[in-house]
Amino acid sequence: MMRAMNKREIFKQIALDIAEGELAFPTGAQLALKLRQALDDPDCSLDVAARLIQAEPLLAARVIAIANSVLYNRSGHEISDVEIAVMRLGFNVVRSLVMALVARQMAGVSTDPRHRELVDQLWQHTAHVAALAQVVARHVTLQNPETAMFAGIIHEIGGFYMLSRADEFPGLLEGDFSDWMDYGEEMIGRAVLKKLSIPEAVLDEMDVFWEGFLALPPETMADTLLLAEELTPVTSPLHQLDGMAAGQMQTAQIEMVIGEETLSRILNEAMEEVGSLSQALQF
Template structure:
């Protein structure tokens, strides 16, 4: 017996085949979720070994020359830069630390998830990657300026905040005739991105607080308590990423948001201004370029 789909919230959704199909497969746990890239799995396994060290981890990382090069490059970036230039993979991992290296390698590897065969969906995936990597770069720099947060973890949080959209695009890629109009995709994303995103976070065994990142990336007036969280970092980063792209009149004022107030009150430097991210735009673009 097939599971009945609840009454759609509007007559529009009742006519949206993409929504109805994705919802049905999501509920039955048959929606094809992306798998975490193999290199990330290998790194996680290697780091959890009792004798894990930088040299052992480097041997695994160096299987992928592209990730190796970017790991060295980010270890020399303003986020992690030390007194001397890093020139080898083991040195980069030593500077970053094993856990940070794992998060960063996962960030670099995740680009492979944002892929499609058909032209229209491939462009949508590229747009999603561009947006997600921009938010990831801002999150990393904002976390770097905020005591108590790790740039690498914030970067990963920023990158996966919209991960729930990937399976929706993936389904549309396999069923190209199902998209009757761009509105169908927008409606489906709006209704299902969070639920599907949480399924992926759990499948990938990511930190549980990343579920809040997925659920509340655009819940602008949410107040989770007195302490700022990675969800707050990603929310403010995403709002900043919209500058120049979205009608400012449709966006909330940043300094009115609980997330911003928490970051400003006790976690950021005293010279904080609402334009702090404008002041470090070169750092943001540097990180963004590495992700691209």
């Protein structure tokens, strides 16, 4: 009889599988990755990109939704044409949306209610963090907002992949996720991101993010992501201990450095943008 593996052994095995080239994606995620490769081609034209996106109805709907969000539609003129939407957003944002589709579909479809609940909450958390990261980048850390949104989209991608392997390892979703936070998140997250050819500069920022130290005042891309994590109203289900969110700072500490009035103003001004963008990101 095969010996039962503890969670740390499971995480190590999953990371080893990835390192050996065995990155098993659901069909939907594989198609999205092919689309990403096409969009990464510098010779990919606007009309070709639009046709590729239209071939994936879910992505096409999100591209239109983001283009019509408060952040990208200052004029209030709504559009329904994918090519015009791509022109409005630019390829960098579209690539982020493709990666969002990869992340969301990576976990696959399970008949286990516990699994589905975790995936749904993890994606709601991801969408909120991605939206907040862009706002924080523009108003607080002055980092590139598009890169910040991309970082927010991929910051839990290791968790989605871990959930996709849950059926192979009985007991993986039982209990809390302390071993995931302490051991598995960085190990599997980095392995997945490297396999997806995420730029090294973004990987370096993710390494700092996984360390979990938010510098005050926040300045870097990692700080941007960590602050977005602190401010999101939807916590990650993989960062829960006995029903409580793990590692969150007191709001008072953030207010002390940024300034209560400044933080309040930023969040109030950005509330509509964050709500619109996070809703549009909901695959």
